[in-house]
Amino acid sequence: MAGSTLVIKNLHVSIEGNEILKGVNLTINGGEFHVIMGPNGTGKSTLASAIMGHPHYEITEGSIHIDGKDVLEMEVDERARAGLFLGMQYPSEISGVTTSDFLRSSINARREEGDEISLMKFIKEMDATLDFLEIDKNMAQRYLNEGFSGGEKKRNEILQLMLLKPEIAILDEIDSGLDIDALKVVSKGINKMRDENFGCLIITHYQRLLNYITPDNVHVMMQGRVVKSGGPELAQRLEAEGYEWIKEELGIEDETVGQNA
Amino acid sequence: MTVETKLPYDKDYIKQFSAERNEPAWMNSLRLEALDQAGSLEMPKPDKTKIGRWNFSRFKHAAKGEVISSLSELPLEIQDLLDQDNLPKNLFIQRNQSVAYASLSDELKDKGVIFTDIFTALTEHEELVKRYYMKDAVSIDEHRLTALHAALMNGGVFVYIPKNLQVEEPIQSIFWQEDPEVALFNHVLVVADEGSSLTYVENYVSQNDEQETISNVITEVIAHDNAKISFGGVDNFAAGTTNYMNRRGVAYHNATIDWALGQMNDGNTVFENETYLVGDGSSSEAKAVVVGRGTQIENFTTKSVHIGLDTHAHILQHGVMKEKATSIFNAIGKIEHGATRANAEQESRVLMLSEKARGDANPILLIDEDDVTAGHAASVGRVDPLQLYYLMSRGISQTEAERLVIHGFLAPVVTKLPIASVRAQLTKLIERKVY
């Protein structure tokens, strides 16, 4: 099998003592595009953050492995170097650090000392990707995410994705707040990544993204668990009918994480 | 708290010191009067920092340094201060108290620019120096250290730009304290006559990590009507030097004085940077970066004093404190009665890198006029863990992520330093001090 495999088993995650994830199981293989949908406050970002190692989240039970290696034992930067990438719902702003310097440091962090990317090659790759994503070249010289509009931040996450070429990417609401042109551009970027060595987990609220990106698997999260999985047709049904039918099917009254079925 | 009243050097010593340098009579008596005053004046009282136990008395006063015949003889640390691809045409290097190197382009010389050591200036441009020396900006009797400075002044430089001359090439001074025990009572006097402009940059360097001494530096910067001065400085006295540094500007009608200062001293430091906006329409931007480390204690006061109408000032200071370093940042906007439509803005930010580091930012606005604008922002904090998380999520190590955040934090000031080589050197110094 090509690419990497991310295996999440029985993952329980707490924040400030409150259990948010209550046993998530999920496997993503290279070449696969998975989508997670689900109402607000059901634990989707928590899952993404726990995989990447966000400092506020505590894993109380379960495991995460990439290609057999224990992700929970790794520091955040080691997780990235092991092949993981998280396009964040709310990326940080970093004053005084240009997007371009940050990108070059990120690329070099994955390379051996002495084997850093040459400035020329870096600029060429960055410029080509900026063009591909229809991003103004000046943005690379602006401070990282500082004063970026919502849409610009999302494009910037995709820019990073394309330049860093991770094995497994998690994209948390990469489509939120995008106008229709930006949505097309961002989708184009994600689709460009598609090959048998690249696995992707896309968290979204909207079927409209899935008009551009065809998922292999669709999962629904409620109450801090994956409660239903299916193919692309599941997303279409959710778009048409909402979540009520799933709640009825599973006997869930309140889908947010504080509740239990 | 002990205050030593005994002064380390006496009248006879000063008379002789002055005579050896062929100083004019007025300078000789200025020194002696100042010595008298030093005996009775109080030490300065920087807000929130006790300096009673700092070493201000153990030092050696005089030391010569050798002339260099070529810049390549300089230690690497000092060569780093120079733009090697484009060596400065207007460069002054003081080694201890001797002129080691001095150049000024013929073009500027012909146009009447003066750029010479303070002792030569006292004899060759006596009237000009006398007109400005501790008159418009700093007074001798402000406190004991200003008086001691006047009494014991033992180095410095005089810069004068004639009327309406725009000097494009920067003018750079390097004050190299080679002898580890000698004190630097350095006096820098920069005068831009009406309608002129210049960029001046200075560096202080010493290597006395063990030996104790002091610096007592006074810099007076005068911008006459419509003049524009861009002043950059990087201070890098080693841990053994206790510093009193006072850089003060006076801006007349429509004049501008902009400061970009990198304060990298490793010893205890009292620092003042004040700009008097005397003339209508005068303005100043004062930017400073500080890195504190070890057990050093520092007190920084940046102040704008608004006297003229429509005077604008913006103070921006960013400090990084590591280990057990302690720093107080006072930013003062003082608007005098009658300074209508003055605008005093200020921002002080302190980033602490360790549990034991201390930082304090005090925004102070003293306003005696109604029709004014003033604003302040101050923050003292630690590196944001979510910023580190974001950077690390791209594979960047924690150390490198911290480095990026710290550089980013200091960038608003560092990028404003007027000479590329000094900017690069400050970046290097920051790198060395922070890691």
Ligand SMILES: Nc1ncnc2c1ncn2[C@@H]1O[C@H](COP(=O)(O)OP(=O)(O)OP(=O)(O)O)[C@@H](O)[C@H]1O
């Ligand atoms: N500090 C906290 N204490 C208690 N609950 C918290 C804390 N932080 C987050 N939560 C809760 O965790 C739940 C899951 O949040 P999460 O961000 O994972 O939801 P989400 O599915 O991504 O929602 P959305 O679709 O709105 O982005 C929410 O109900 C949220 O309020």
Ligand SMILES: [Mg+2]
């Ligand atoms: Mg979310």
